Amino acid sequence: MMRYGPGVALLVVDVQNDFMDPRGTLAVAGAVSIVPVINREIALARANGSLVACSQDWHPERTPHFARDGGRWPVHCVRDTWGAEFYPTLDVPLGVPLIRKGTNGEDGYSAFTMRDAETHESVPTPLGMLFYEAGVETVVVAGVATDYCVKASALDAVQLGYAATVLADAIAAVNVAPGDGDTALEELAAAGVVIGRAIAK
DSSP: OOOOSTTEEEEEEOOBHHHHSTTSTTOOTTGGGGHHHHHHHHHHHHHTTOEEEEEEEOBOSSOTTBGGGTSSBOSOOBTTSGGGSBOTTSOOOTTOOEEEESTTSOBOOSSSEEEOTTTOOEEEOTHHHHHHHTTOOEEEEEEEOIIIIIHHHHHHHHHTTOEEEEEEEEEEOOOSSTTHHHHHHHHHHHTTOEEEOOSOO
């Protein structure tokens, strides 16, 4: 059965140089290998009338999200830098909606919401309204990282009432602690997210 069609959206999460390229400041091991899989899913989704949206971390130079400013992570995906650009072999279709998160210094894990690193208040990104206006009911998630932005996006999708699938062969995990990626998939499944696989091989 075809996964894609009207009412379905493919969400491609944070396929950016700092996460994908070995020279990136927060490179995810093995992430480059998922790009061809994601590209085939993008082509298949568009051919069958599904919406495709891509998210990007888009941080300012100083943010409480970064370790140097009191946060957790090395400096990464600073807006308008090489690290924030999409990985060059990702086929981003012309005109595809781009959801940029962490733009004002928030913790931008989910493509649906951003959380103020100091007050912990959550604010929505434009993605929910975009999906609402497009009549989206089902969200398919691919990208990086399994244990952070992919997980947060898929959990938000379920909480917002969407049916959600994460493509296990189109994601890659940071694994700050060994097994974090596997644990994330278990959490997602427990929350009602379907753990699937890419259709296009």
